[in-house]
Amino acid sequence: MTTGRGWKRLAPRPGVLFIVVALLMFSCLLLVHGLARSQVGVDATGAVPTEEAHDEVPPAITDGGPVIDARGATPVSARMPAKTISLTFDDGPDPVWTPQVLEVLRRHQVPATFFVVGSMAAQHPQLLRDIRDAGSEVGLHTFTHPDLSAASDVRIDRELTETQLVLAGALGESSYLLRPPYSSTADAVDNDALRSFRTAGTDGYVTVLSDTDSEDWQRPGVDAIVANSVPANGAGGVVLLHDAGGDRSQTVAALDRLIPQLQAQGYRFTTPEVAVGLPADNRPVSTVHHLLGATLIGLVAVAGVVVDALTWLLVVVGVLVVLRLVLMLVVAVRHHRQRHRADFSWGPPVTEPVSVIVPAYNEKENIAATVRSLVASEHPVEVLVVDDGSTDGTAEIVEALRLPDVRVIRQANGGKPAALNAGLAHARHQLIVMIDGDTVFEPSTVGRLVAPFADPSVGAVAGNAKVASRRGLISRWQHIEYVMGFNVDRRVYDVLRCMPTIPGAVGAFRRSVLLQVGGVSDDTLAEDTDLTMAICRSGRRVVYEESARAWTEAPATLGQLWRQRYRWSYGTMQSMWKHRRAVLETGASGRFGRAGLGHLAVFQVLLPLLAPLVDIFLIYGLLFLDPVTTLIAWSSVQAIQLVAAVIAFRLEREPLRVLWLLPLQQIVYRQLMYAVLIRSMVTAAGGMRLGWQKLRRVGGLEDLLPTPPDAVSSSAQDPTPTPTRERLVVLSRR
Known part of the structure; x- marks a missing residue:
């Protein structure tokens, strides 16, 4: 006999049920509309049969x-x-x-x-x-x-x-x-x-x-x-x-x-x-047949209004998306050229030491590689690993490394914002770098990340997060997304001075700015986005430094990816709602509100909600319209996406061979992102509070550090087994 709890597990969640019902209703309307408006041929006289x-x-x-x-x-x-x-x-x-x-x-x-x-x-x-x-x-x-x-x-x-x-x-x-x-x-x-x-x-x-x-x-x-x-x-x-x-x-x-x-x-x-x-x-x-017929006619009328309205809306959306893509690439190329001019400089070299905070909760798979990469930095650093109540021996792994200028701070589990604030409280230096426990830095990353602080107007810096493992299909799709999505966006946000997110994997801050905005808040699930928005509203400039590269572990399964993006999407919506008043403010805060929040609302929330309709209309066109014309239109959009991807990959100096997966990404991976966004919208509309989604780590970041197999065992004889700069410089050649 199935228990009540079993029934609860089997029953679909309200948000999922809402999405399925909405898509089914729209598909039925499309079917009715397609049947009602399919092209009718003329009754030409046929040939006489044999x-x-x-x-x-x-x-x-x-x-x-x-x-x-x-x-x-x-x-x-x-x-x-x-x-x-x-x-x-x-x-x-x-x-x-x-x-x-x-x-x-x-x-x-x-x-x-x-x-x-x-x-x-x-x-x-x-x-x-x-x-x-x-x-x-x-x-x-x-x-x-x-x-x-x-x-x-x-x-x-x-x-x-x-x-x-x-x-x-x-x-x-x-x-x-x-x-x-x-x-x-x-x-x-x-x-x-x-x-x-x-x-x-x-x-x-x-x-x-x-x-x-x-x-x-x-x-x-x-x-x-x-x-x-x-x-x-x-x-x-x-x-x-x-x-x-x-x-x-x-x-x-x-x-x-x-x-x-x-x-x-x-x-x-x-x-x-x-x-x-x-x-x-x-x-x-009969009256029954009359009512049934009237209902059919009513459905056709409703379907016509809905589909015609959505058709025009999708035309507008398509034009906006293409224009945005072109403008984003133009601005991104401009950003790249400005930063690579021979005379470009942030100012005098920044040589003061940096405090690197590593919030860690059950990060045993990657924490050793993370800390080693930081110690091998070309810039002077102190490393603070804040163990947030780990149960897998994360703190013990770090302590066993016996690396110089590395401290472990233990605290009861309080979440990532609490861990970051604890690290900030113990930090000795005025420049703060934050890095996730599943990320490794190149030897030059810290130095390049803090270089923009030579400009007094800069309050925070976003680094260049890259997918470390690119062996699996899901990881490669994320690699494409990081290069042609996140990093292109950050270039544009930098130029427009409305950066909404510094990635948790690689970001730098002035300590005074962090204290000014009250540290890292736990009001949202996207603490990095919330913090960045608060800094933008404070009037300090947030910039993007493309040369400050960090290699992070990406989700390896669709389930893990769903949980991560669900948290990101919902947390971003929380942050947007928290900082919504910036739209009405003046000065730098108002510019961020109208440009940054406006862009997020339109192109990251509203328009993507309509994106699944594009794929449904593709099927509709193949069934009820001219399939050749439909395929040509769809292929043209894919060609534009491919051109954009090539430009983005060239800016990052990334190999293009992975782009053969781009069309498949548009068919499969994109659908998952749509589902995540819709689910997040349903969660937000329902006023539900989402818990923290901890991902299961698989490790593998040690592969980015060409450390000999006996390196760990030799740590017992050598109290400070620091990886050499030569062994880590391979990262910058990837």
Whole structure:
């Protein structure tokens, strides 16, 4: 028996359920919209089938008339009486041409039969009412205009049922008259066509073909349409015309000449069933069917409004995203060139020692490599490892290294902000560097990281965080994201002076600035973002130093990546909300609020929420639009992304070979980031407080330090086994 706790584990979370339901609803709307607005072809006369294709069709059909009744065991057909004309219109209703056709019919007081496509009629139900008000009749031309001779019995039944529902919703009536799309004259009926007639006949439908084709679908000219529409030798006929499917101005003009011409020759105009003696069409339906039809029409209307609005919105979003990408790259290149000018300098060299704070909670896999890389720094440092209640022997590992200028501070578990504040309280120097316990520095990193402090206006510096292990697919995707996402953004934020985040893996601060903003706050889960925003609001400049590289362990599994990005995303939203008043402030704080927070809100929160729609619309385009055009448009976007990635990788001097994964990243990895963002939004909207998400470390940073295997064991004999600078300089060559 499943316990209550077991049921709780099995039940989907409200946020997940909300996302799934929302996506399903939108997908259903797209499906309805796609079916209702799929392109409708014109009913051109098909080629005459071969003799073998007729072997099951009785001569009573092929030699008979255009009205075929297959409701009984033996199909029968009927011809139009002499001097009797039935005008029939296919492929509508069309909001432009159907009203013009109706106006001509009213003026000459002539009825006609409009064989409507259900998807078109669902979009324009008022036109069905206009047809009936004008004294004409409505027949069925299927819902999505397929070739019924090639359709299954189930498909035929669905096409007719859906179209019948539209008639019921718009008119409160039904029709038993059917004209299959792409049908021709009776002598062209083959085995497959007869099968479809029989299938429809079992549901009570009478098939109405044509025996006089105006060929107006070719737009041959008004004179030709009139000539083609006149039956030979005074015979009667069912005339095929079109009130949709393109420009029908020739049809309207020809109709205005054809009717009086035939009337003058003694022809009478009526509907097919009346002409051959069948019961009247357009019978009332039940209230239930009327409501079902009205519901279908309402869904089509809602789907049209929603999808059309989102289509225009996505066009705007696409333009904004492309413009942002181009501007970001232009500014990033400008930033790179400025920093690499021969005459660029922050000022006099910064030589004062630095306190490096390493907050550590259960970091046994990487802590030794982290500390060793810091001790090997070319810049004078003291290293403070703040053990925040670790239970895996993290502090003991550091103490066993016996490295100079390394202190271990132990405290009860209080979270990363508490650990950083404890390190700040014990720091001896005025320049503070913060590094995560799963990160290693290059020998030059600390010196380059604090170099911008030669400028008195600089209050903090963001370094260049890089993914250390790039062996797995997930790690490589993150590597691409770091290079073409995070680091390009930081270059731009530096130029605009609105840096929102100094990465926890590599950042430097003036001690006085940290004390001014009250240290590291635990108000949010993104303490690095919260701290950076507070510094920006204080009026101090935050810059990006691309040459200060740090190599950090990235999540190795999708689950770990989800937990990390969920915390980042939710913490960023918390920080944005905490510092929202900066938007209304003046000076540097106002510039940060309007540029930094505004950019985050639009391009990191709002627009990405619409990004999944792009992928859904891709499927929609492949199913209901021109698939070639859809693929070309999608490929063009991917090409722009690839160009941007190449530029970003060149700025970082990174090898390009990993970029073959970029298209796959857009399909798989990006979807996970969307889900994370949406889940974070749902969490934020619900006012829930998210707990700290500790990632499981796998280690491997020792591989970045080419230390001999006996280095650790030799530490027992050598009290200060410090890695040599030569052994660490390999990092700068990666």
